[in-house]
Structures are given as C-alpha cells and as structure tokens.
Amino acid sequence: MLLKVSGLRKAFPGVQAIEDGSLELRAGEIHALVGENGAGKSTLIKILTGVHAPDEGTVVVAGETRRYASPIEAHRDGIVAIYQEFTLIPTLSIAANLFLGRERTRLGALQFRSEFDLANRVLARLGLALHPDTRVSSLSISEQQLVEIARALLVDARILIMDEPTAALTPREVVKLFGILRELSAQGIGILFISHRLNEVLEIADRITVMRDGVTISTRSAAGMSRRTLIELMVGRSLDDEFPKGSSEPGPVRLEVKALTGGKVREISFSARAGEIIGFAGLMGAGRTEMACLVFGADGKESGEVILDGRPLPIAGPHDAIQSGICLLTEDRKRQGLVLCASAKDNFAISSLSHWSRFGLLNLSTESERFEEHRKALAIKLVSPRQRAESLSGGNQQKLLVARWLEVDSKVIIFDEPTRGIDVGAKYEMYLLIRRLAAQGKVIILISSELPEILGMSDRILVMRAGRISGEITDVSSATQEQIMAMAV
Amino acid sequence: MKSIRRDTFFTRLLSDYGMLLVLVLLCVLFSLLTITEQTSTGKAGAHLLFEQISKEPPSDGRILIVAGSSGPEKEFASSLHRLLESAGYRLGELVGDPMQLRARIAEEVSGPPIAFVATTDVTRAVVENFRDIPAIADAKILTPPRRNWPTFLLADNLRNVANQITVIAIIAIGMTMVIITAGIDLSVGSLIALSAVVVAWVAGALGGTDISTLGILIAALAALVVCGLTGAFSGLMITAFKIPPFIATLAMMQVAAGVAYIISKGKPIYQLPDRFVWLGRGTEPLLDMPIAVILMLLFYLVAWIVMERSVLGRYIYAVGGNPEAARLAGIRVKRVLLFVYASCGLLAGLGGIIMASQLKSGAPTYGLSYELYVIAAVVVGGTSLSGGEGKIIGTLIGAFVIGVIQNGMNLTNIETYTQKVVLGLVILAAVLFDRLKQKGLTRRLRSSRPDSDDKEVH
Numbered sequence: 025m026l027l028k029v030s031g032l033r034k035a036f037p038g039v040q041a042i043e044d045g046s047l048e049l050r051a052g053e054i055h056a057l058v059g060e061n062g063a064g065k066s067t068l069i070k071i072l073t074g075v076h077a078p079d080e081g082t083v084v085v086a087g088e089t090r091r092y093a094s095p096i097e098a099h100r101d102g103i104v105a106i107y108q109e110f111t112l113i114p115t116l117s118i119a120a121n122l123f124l125g126r127e128r129t130r131l132g133a134l135q136f137r138s139e140f141d142l143a144n145r146v147l148a149r150l151g152l153a154l155h156p157d158t159r160v161s162s163l164s165i166s167e168q169q170l171v172e173i174a175r176a177l178l179v180d181a182r183i184l185i186m187d188e189p190t191a192a193l194t195p196r197e198v199v200k201l202f203g204i205l206r207e208l209s210a211q212g213i214g215i216l217f218i219s220h221r222l223n224e225v226l227e228i229a230d231r232i233t234v235m236r237d238g239v240t241i242s243t244r245s246a247a248g249m250s251r252r253t254l255i256e257l258m259v260g261r262s263l264d265d266e267f268p269k270g271s272s273e274p275g276p277v278r279l280e281v282k283a284l285t286g287g288k289v290r291e292i293s294f295s296a297r298a299g300e301i302i303g304f305a306g307l308m309g310a311g312r313t314e315m316a317c318l319v320f321g322a323d324g325k326e327s328g329e330v331i332l333d334g335r336p337l338p339i340a341g342p343h344d345a346i347q348s349g350i351c352l353l354t355e356d357r358k359r360q361g362l363v364l365c366a367s368a369k370d371n372f373a374i375s376s377l378s379h380w381s382r383f384g385l386l387n388l389s390t391e392s393e394r395f396e397e398h399r400k401a402l403a404i405k406l407v408s409p410r411q412r413a414e415s416l417s418g419g420n421q422q423k424l425l426v427a428r429w430l431e432v433d434s435k436v437i438i439f440d441e442p443t444r445g446i447d448v449g450a451k452y453e454m455y456l457l458i459r460r461l462a463a464q465g466k467v468i469i470l471i472s473s474e475l476p477e478i479l480g481m482s483d484r485i486l487v488m489r490a491g492r493i494s495g496e497i498t499d500v501s502s503a504t505q506e507q508i509m510a511m512a513v
Numbered sequence: 514m515k516s517i518r519r520d521t522f523f524t525r526l527l528s529d530y531g532m533l534l535v536l537v538l539l540c541v542l543f544s545l546l547t548i549t550e551q552t553s554t555g556k557a558g559a560h561l562l563f564e565q566i567s568k569e570p571p572s573d574g575r576i577l578i579v580a581g582s583s584g585p586e587k588e589f590a591s592s593l594h595r596l597l598e599s600a601g602y603r604l605g606e607l608v609g610d611p612m613q614l615r616a617r618i619a620e621e622v623s624g625p626p627i628a629f630v631a632t633t634d635v636t637r638a639v640v641e642n643f644r645d646i647p648a649i650a651d652a653k654i655l656t657p658p659r660r661n662w663p664t665f666l667l668a669d670n671l672r673n674v675a676n677q678i679t680v681i682a683i684i685a686i687g688m689t690m691v692i693i694t695a696g697i698d699l700s701v702g703s704l705i706a707l708s709a710v711v712v713a714w715v716a717g718a719l720g721g722t723d724i725s726t727l728g729i730l731i732a733a734l735a736a737l738v739v740c741g742l743t744g745a746f747s748g749l750m751i752t753a754f755k756i757p758p759f760i761a762t763l764a765m766m767q768v769a770a771g772v773a774y775i776i777s778k779g780k781p782i783y784q785l786p787d788r789f790v791w792l793g794r795g796t797e798p799l800l801d802m803p804i805a806v807i808l809m810l811l812f813y814l815v816a817w818i819v820m821e822r823s824v825l826g827r828y829i830y831a832v833g834g835n836p837e838a839a840r841l842a843g844i845r846v847k848r849v850l851l852f853v854y855a856s857c858g859l860l861a862g863l864g865g866i867i868m869a870s871q872l873k874s875g876a877p878t879y880g881l882s883y884e885l886y887v888i889a890a891v892v893v894g895g896t897s898l899s900g901g902e903g904k905i906i907g908t909l910i911g912a913f914v915i916g917v918i919q920n921g922m923n924l925t926n927i928e929t930y931t932q933k934v935v936l937g938l939v940i941l942a943a944v945l946f947d948r949l950k951q952k953g954l955t956r957r958l959r960s961s962r963p964d965s966d967d968k969e970v971h
Contacts, residue, residue, distance in 0.1 A: 322840070322841055341845070342841050342842070343844070347843070359835070359837060360837050360838055361841070363830070363838050363901065364834065366830060366901065370827060373827070375842045378824055381823070384825060385824075386824060386827070388822070432843075
C-alpha cells in the first residue's frame with residue numbers, strides 16, 4: 025500500500041469541498057479518480073501534494089502518517105503531480121526544464137554533460153527520441169507532457185498523479201501515453217489518474233474511485249464495470265438514456281456548402297436541412313474545426329461557397345456570418361468564446377447590442393430583460409448578471425454562449441466540442457438544448473471527438489480525414505464506432 | 514452555495530472608486546497642512562467688513578471705500594458699496610492704482626469729514642502712506658478681519674488645481690480607452706507639442722496677431738486633424754501589421770516630436786492674438802469656472818456615456834478583455850482599435866491646443882514626458898494595464914489625485930525633486946492597491962459561485 029487516505033474533510037470559504045474523502049493507492053496500480061466537477065477530486069489531489077492542508081482526516085504514505093505543509097514536503101516523499109497546465113518554461117531547453125531548481129553544478133558551473141546523460145537516459149525510458157537541448161516551445165503537447173513525466177522520474181517519484189492527462193492529446197498519442205503509464209506501473213510506481221473521459225478510464229485503470237459532492241462513493245475494480253454504471257455512480261441516480269431522443273422530421277435544405285477550400289480544408293461540400301443535426305467526426309487535426317472557421321468566416325477561404333436559404337453569403341468575417349445567422353460555439357470557451365473578465369450579461373449581449381441600441385446608445389433595460397429571459401429558459405446558474413464569466417462553471421459558461429447565439433436569431437449553429445470539460449449532468453442538459461434548437465428548425469452542426477456523442481446525437485454523420493470528407497453515414501441508428509473510425513483513419 | 518455576498522452600494526463604490534477615498538483624504542491632509550491666517554478680499558471680504566462696521570458704526574461722517582485696481586479688489590469695493598449703501602451709510606468710493614488713489618483722496622476734502630477708510634489688507638499699506646493727506650489724517654482705517662483657513666481650500670487654489678490638470682485629464686480619456694484595449698499610447702506627449710506648434714504656425718500663416726476668429730478655428734482644426742491622423746496611423750500599424758502598440762506609438766512619439774521641431778525650426782512661435790488665450794485662461798462668467806475645466810468636464814460626460822452606455826464602449830471593453838473572443842462574437846476588432854487610437858491622438862491634439870492657449874505660444878518642448886503623467890493618471894484611476902477593465906471616472910479621479918498631490922506639495926514648500934519621489938511612490942501604491950483589491954475580489958467570487966468547480970478552488 026503506497027497511500028491511504030481516510031476521513032478527509034476540507035472546507036473553503038462558502039464551500040465544503042471535501043466532506044468525507046478516502047482513497048487507497050497500491051504500488052504498481054493505475055487508479056482512476058472520477059467524479060463530476062465540484063466532486064472534490066482536485067481538492068483531494070491538492071491535499072495529497074501538500075498544496076492544501078486538510079481540516080480533518082489522515083494521509084498515510086508508505087506506512088507513515090503525513091501532514092504536508094508544503095508541496096516540497098510531498099515532493100520529497102516521491103509524490104509528484106502533473107496538472108493540465110504544464111509547469112514547463114517554454115523558452116528553455118528540455119534539459120534545463122528537467123533540472124530546473126535541481127541543477128547539477130560543480131563550483132557553481134552547470135554540468136551540462138552529466139545533465140545531458142541523465143536526461144537522455146530518462147527520455148529513452150519514455151521512448152522520447154529528442155535531444156535534451158531542444159527548446160520546449162518546439163515540442164508538441166504530448167511531448168511536453170512526457171517531459172513532465174520525465175521530470176517526475178528524475179526525482180524518483182513513487183506516486184504519480186495526473187490530472188486530465190489526455191485532454192489535449194490525439195488518439196494516437198493517448199495510446200502511446202497509456203503504454204508508458206503501464207510500463208511505469210509495472211516498475212512499481214502508483215499512478216493516480218483523473219479524467220472525464222470514461223472510456224479511457226475504463227480502458228487504462230485497474231481500479232476506479234468515484235467521488236460525488238465531496239464524498240468518496242466507492243472504489244471498485246475496473247474490470248467488468250460499464251460506462252453506464254460508472255456514470256450512475258458519478259451522478260448518483262440511474263440513467264435511462266445518455267442521449268435524449270430527437271423527434272423532428274428534417275425540413276427543406278437550408279444550408280449548402282460547396283467546395284469550400286482554405287488552409288487545411290480541401291473542397292468540403294455538404295448540405296443540411298432545417299432541424300437536422302449533422303455530426304462531424306474525425307481524428308484530431310482532420311480539419312473539422314478549420315471547416316467550421318471557414319463557414320463562420322473566422323478564417324479566410326480560398327474558394328467555395330456558403331449558401332443559406334438559397335442565398336449565397338458574402339462572408340468576409342465572423343461579423344457577416346453572424347448577421348446572416350450562422351453562429352459558432354468555439355471549441356475553447358475560455359480563449360475563443362468568453363471575455364472572462366467581463367460580466368455574464370455583457371458576454372451574453374455582446375453580439376446583439378446593435379439590435380437594442382439606438383444612435384449607438386445601449387438600452388440597458390431591454391438588455392436585462394433579454395438576459396433574464398434566456399437565463400431562465402436555459403437554467404443558467406449565477407449569483408448575479410454582473411458576475412464575471414470566469415467564475416461560472418463550464419456548463420454554465422457554455423449555456424451563456426448558447427444564449428448569445430439564440431439572441432441573434434441564428435439559423436445555423438455550429439457546436440465545436442460542446443461538452444468538453446463539462447459535467448455529465450450538464451452534458452445531458454446540453455444535449456437536450458441541442459435537440460430543442462434543432463426542433464425549432466435550426467441547422468445544427470455538431471463537431472465532436474467523442475464518438476458515443478456523435479452517434480447518439482446526429483441525424484447524419486460526416487467523417488473527415490486530412491481536410492476532406494472521407495465518408496458519410498446516413499443510417500445513424502445502426503452505425504458503430506468502428507465504422508466511423510474506419511473512415512477517419 | 515453556502516454563503517452569497519452581494520455587493521452593497523458602498524463596497525461597490527469602494528472597489529470601483531477606492532481612489533476617491535484617497536483623493537478625499539489627500540484633500541483633508543493638505544487642508545490641515547495649509548491652514549494659515551488668510552486675508553480676505555473680494556465679495557467675502559466685503560461681507561466680513563460690513564459685519565464689523567455694522568457692529569460699531571461711525572458716530573458721524575462718511576465711510577470712504579478705497580481699493581486697488583485688480584479684479585477681486587474692484588469686486589470688494591463694489592460689493593461693500595452696495596451693502597453699506599442699502600444700510601444707509603454716507604459713502605465715498607475710490608478705486609485705482611496707488612498714484613491715482615493719492616490724487617483722488619486729495620480731492621476728497623470737500624464734503625463731510627471721513628470717519629472710516631474701508632480697505633483691504635492689500636491696499637492698506639498704500640492708504641497708510643496717504644496719512645499726510647488731511648482728508649484722512651484722522652480717519653480710522655478698517656480692513657476685513659483675518660481668519661484661519663486652509664490655503665489649499667481657497668477657491669482660487671482649487672480652480673488652479675483643476676486648471677493645471679485639464680490637459681492631462683483630457684488626454685487621459687483617450688489613454689484610458691487605449692489601455693482598456695490592452696494597448697498603450699506613448700506618443701501623446703509629442704502630440705501635445707506637435708499640436709501646439711501646428712496651431713501656432715497655422716495661426717501665424719493666417720495673420721498672426723491679426724487673425725480672425727475663423728482663422729483661429731481653422732488653426733485649431735488643423736492641429737486636431739494632424740494629431741487625429743497620427744493616432745489613426747498608429748492604430749493602422751497596430752491593426753494591419755500587428756506591430757505591438759508600445760513600439761508603434763514609441764515610433765510615432767519620435768516622429769511627432771521631430772516634426773514639431775521641424776515646423777517650428779526649434780523655436781517657440783509667439784505671434785498669437787490675445788483672444789487666443791480664451792480657451793486656456795478664460796473663465797465662464799455664469800459658473801465662474803475656467804473654460805478649459807468646463808470643457809474637460811463635458812468631455813468626461815461624453816466619455817462616460819460612450820464607455821458605460823454605448824455599444825462602442827462595450828466593444829472596447831470586450832476587445833481588451835479577449836480580442837479573439839470579441840472577433841468571434843462578431844465585433845470588428847480592427848475598427849474598434851483604429852477608433853481608439855485615433856481618438857487618443859485627437860484628444861492629445863486638443864490637449865496641445867489648450868496648452869498653447871494657456872501659454873499663448875506653441876513650442877516643440879511642450880508636453881515633454883506628459884505621456885507618463887497621463888498613463889499615471891489612468892493607472893492611479895484603477896485601469897488595469899492588462900486590458901478589459903477600467904473606469905473613465907476613475908481616470909478623472911486619478912488625474913485629480915496627481916494634481917492635488919503636486920499642488921499640495923507646492924503649497925507646503927516641498928521641492929520638485931522630492932515631489933517626483935512622492936509621485937512615483939503614489940503610482941506604485943495605486944497599482945498595489947488595485948492588485949490587493951483584485952485578489953480580494955477573486956476570493957469573494959470563488960466563495961460565492963453557485964456551483965463551485967473544484968478545479969478552480971485554490
């Protein structure tokens with residue numbers, strides 16, 4: 025037993041983050057920690073790594089009761105965490121990053137030779153064929169992640185904690201990472217793995233611990249556990265269906281895209297009917313997001329046409345697309361969707377201000393009314409409309425952005441990874457919302473890397489590969505993930 | 514969701530305009546430090562003296578009012594005249610410079626004897642010199658009683674503070690917009706000089722001291738156009754070629770300063786008519802306020818409407834908060850930035866015209882390092898250099914804080930070098946205050962979020 029946590033409690037001002045947390049980690053096991061946002065996973069990890077001190081409870085590391093006052097103490101015990109945001113310095117070399125704070129020196133001079141030797145050895149152990157002198161900024165995300173792992177190995181980590189390690193990786197990179205994790209666990213390292221991607225959790229983990237509302241619900245062996253039981257444990261109720269059923273009959277053709285070309289995207293053509301949900305599947309980098317950006321005018325197209333309701337649209341930028349009723353919910357809410365420091369209401373209103381204003385002056389009361397209406401309809405949870413967008417949960421941020429596009433009278437809404445990083449419960453709400461919008465006669469384009477989502481939501485599926493459409497599935501009800509993957513690779 | 518703290522009016526006021534409190538404290542401080550015995554003149558002096566005379570009226574004879582020829586002195590004389598006349602005293606009134614006064618007093622032999630000579634502290638010494646004139650040899654000389662009052666709070670001084678900061682405050686409007694878009698404009702100091710030189714040069718070309726009012730307007734317009742275009746050019750470099758604002762405006766700062774020297778051949782241009790000082794030195798008779806100050810307040814009103822109540826203002830905040838998100842929300846980001854830099858240039862041009870009017874000349878040395886004062890006013894006013902946040906009224910308060918500190922230190926005889934040290938520390942303190950405030954704010958938000966996302970709890 026590497027680690028045993030029991031009876032953990034931790035409160036923050038206004039929030040009981042952990043009510044009753046427990047966890048056991050054995051040497052050489054891969055242990056997944058799952059739960060919705062707000063379940064207390066991250067707080068638990070931060071207590072393990074010494075970032076926070078628990079209010080109550082015990083942490084036993086390798087048989088000794090520990091109470092860490094700082095991350096350095098946890099580090100000394102061989103507990104290393106790798107967070108979603110890497111702590112590497114992009115302008116420095118791999119070796120410099122690996123030995124940051126523990127530089128090998130003699131008489132104050134850096135020992136490059138010995139640093140390089142050690143770095144090479146540890147990089148080789150991870151199957152990373154890179155020179156230690158390479159700048160970190162030139163590495164891919166997965167390579168950077170491996171450098172983080174290498175750094176953990178250099179300090180002889182016995183417990184490796186990884187927070188959403190696959191969030192930014194391509195499927196191929198995920199496979200590679202999992203291979204490395206299995207090897208590390210075979211060497212006796214205990215790996216604690218946090219992820220929202222349940223399929224991956226079921227694939228890699230030996231055991232799974234589920235947390236809900238600050239309480240550890242159960243720890244079970246992953247073998248024989250289904251995705252469905254896992255979700256039910258997470259949300260605390262039985263789940264009838266993960267995806268709501270659609271009922272609407274698609275209407276006449278509204279959107280036609282003809283030979284759209286630009287950047288990575290080559291001659292994409294498709295049409296979509298009113299009320300239709302078209303799923304876009306494909307590997308990361310297949311050009312789905314780029315296609316969306318071309319339709320939306322966010323990127324300049326080289327050639328091709330976008331026709332809405334029989335009218336070719338002269339789209340020179342997002343402004344024109346929005347005016348014509350084409351809207352895009354971006355993949356990266358925080359960077360491309362919201363103005364984080366602005367209020368929820370301002371974020372909602374930003375695209376429709378000109379509708380309510382006269383002579384360029386705002387009509388604040390109309391604005392508040394409209395916001396209130398959408399807030400109620402979409403059940404957006406907030407303290408006040410003046411609340412900063414950054415303080416909302418992922419699901420509520422997403423709803424806020426949907427509300428924005430509802431207000432501009434959109435005809436086509438492109439959802440790019442609409443459920444990434446949001447709770448299982450909030451996901452279901454988002455699916456309901458997408459169904460509702462489709463039922464109103466809007467064209468929905470759904471881009472998603474989660475195949476169950478594509479299969480569960482789409483009326484028709486288009487698969488992209490290397491910037492082109494490589495296949496179409498019209499009979500979605502009998503389609504399989506394998507069928508999509510075959511078209512995608 | 515265990516505890517929800519709603520912003521009360523006062524916590525909001527304090528977090529939005531915490532500097533207002535600092536400003537008030539500074540005013541109190543300098544008021545206390547500058548309390549001295551004040552001599553009175555003008556209307557106030559007349560009233561004080563009238564009360565004194567009413568308590569001990571002259572048993573017999575006339576009251577002769579004697580005053581100098583300056584504005585407040587004349588006002589003193591006419592106010593006192595009116596007061597005493599309505600109370601039924603027999604009066605004489607003499608106003609003029611010392612030489613005229615002597616002659617006039619000598620003429621006052623005729624008529625009833627003079628019991629009191631009512632004058633001010635300023636003119637008293639002059640009157641004492643006239644004791645040899647028989648008419649007033651035995652008269653009692655009365656002046657308004659002295660009182661203890663802070664020099665800082667004298668109406669003249671306050672007007673002075675407002676007048677001194679007009680140029681900085683007006684340009685700071687543009688700078689606030691620029692900084693809210695996460696940019697910076699270093700060229701405003703040079704644009705002051707360029708504008709002052711252009712207005713004086715064009716005015717000279719159109720007739721110099723004989724110029725018509727229309728000519729003055731054309732000269733001013735020319736300066737505004739030049740500065741507006743310079744700002745727009747910076748904006749173009751920043752939007753079209755993605756040159757960082759710091760670099761683009763640093764370059765324009767050099768260019769504008771150079772052009773100002775070239776146009777003026779390095780020398781101040783003085784040939785300007787007296788009417789030209791109307792904008793910088795004139796006062797509005799009804800409100801008794803300097804024209805430039807009224808103009809400044811008007812501009813702040815407009816700026817407040819733009820930033821708080823207009824679509825454009827929202828766009829400016831959004832572009833500063835997240836340009837990519839703003840673009841994808843349908844905002845034409847480049848147009849917004851172009852507008853912001855052009856306005857900043859335009860306002861710097863207006864600042865230059867006001868300065869030229871105040872100094873009745875245009876010289877390429879004007880506005881030196883003013884960009885720093887302007888940026889300081891914006892920062893002290895609570896606008897964050899990282900963009901997306903800031904308040905226009907905060908900037909006005911920031912400008913006043915800087916003006917009050919400078920004025921207060923002048924009044925308390927702190928030398929210029931020390932003033933610089935203090936000003937630097939004040940800027941630092943303001944930013945520190947802002948940081949602490951933001952830290953407190955995020956903590957409060959985290960504890961009051963409706964469905965806490967434990968990832969974000971630190």
